[in-house]
Amino acid sequence: PLWVLLLKEWTDLECKYGFENPKGAKAFYTGTSRPALIDWWSKNTKTIKPEPPEVMPDAKTFSAEWWVWWATINPEWREQITDEPKDKERWDVMKRPGQCGMLTIVLCLFHWFNKLEEEGEEEETKDWGAALADVIWV
Template sequence: PPTCPPQAASWFVYTHEQMTQHHLGPHFNGLLAAWIRIEAASRFEHSSGAITKKMRPEQVNRWIQCGRGQRGNPDTSVPNPAQYKRQWWAWWNSLQPAWRGKDADGDWSVAGAYGKEWDGLLFWGQNGILSVVAALYFWGCAVQEDEECLRAWERAVNDVSWICEGLALFHESFKKKGF
């Protein structure tokens, strides 16, 4: 997994340790690398808003209610990966920016140029894209032994990775401008 930057805030260090506790493979490591870029470009600060919790998987809600694992040991297990997959996609679909299109198979396109408006995804820090990364981590921990479920999870990870790469570029462009 990608290493934690030495200048990271304590909340990030703790969360990075959680998200790298189980090795979930190169797809997830790519997502973690993009998430690190977003947070580093945002100076490990928090945005004033948050990614919507409407339709968010219950495991993420419990994790957040326990201080993202810092106040207790919330149950983040995924006993029914098929149900979790449906809930996760409903939440993820609701977060997509207006400019994002779908490919011929009906999946979100992971090619082409990124749009300029990020709508409900332009949140960083503890209440930002981390919630999506954590949701994928919990799901990934549950599907490593099931090839079909693993492929569905990797598809989701690749989709979020593409968005996070775009968000990282967006955040880094502001950092270069001195904001």
């Protein structure tokens, strides 16, 4: 399943970073368009429970918020280029190891899926699957 692949890829990435856990504002991806869920998680001792927190909007709203934020944190060239560039420096903008980096993206996908399950939104699951596949690609 793709979810398991995402967790494996994320673990491998953190291993490459030596399980660094930087602190401060630079540890996070930009706050521009960032879903409230991430701010909530950061302020609440980074607690993860299966049920989405109260700050989580309905799945359709969260989907729209997430895609805007995802586009914001990705490198600018990604809109024009569909193949992975050979120049790894072009990915530097995505390098955010630790609790405040790629884990926040995994957290969003986790709670988004649980919100879909809670709401019984079959149609919206396709959007979540597209997001999951794109995160794995990155």
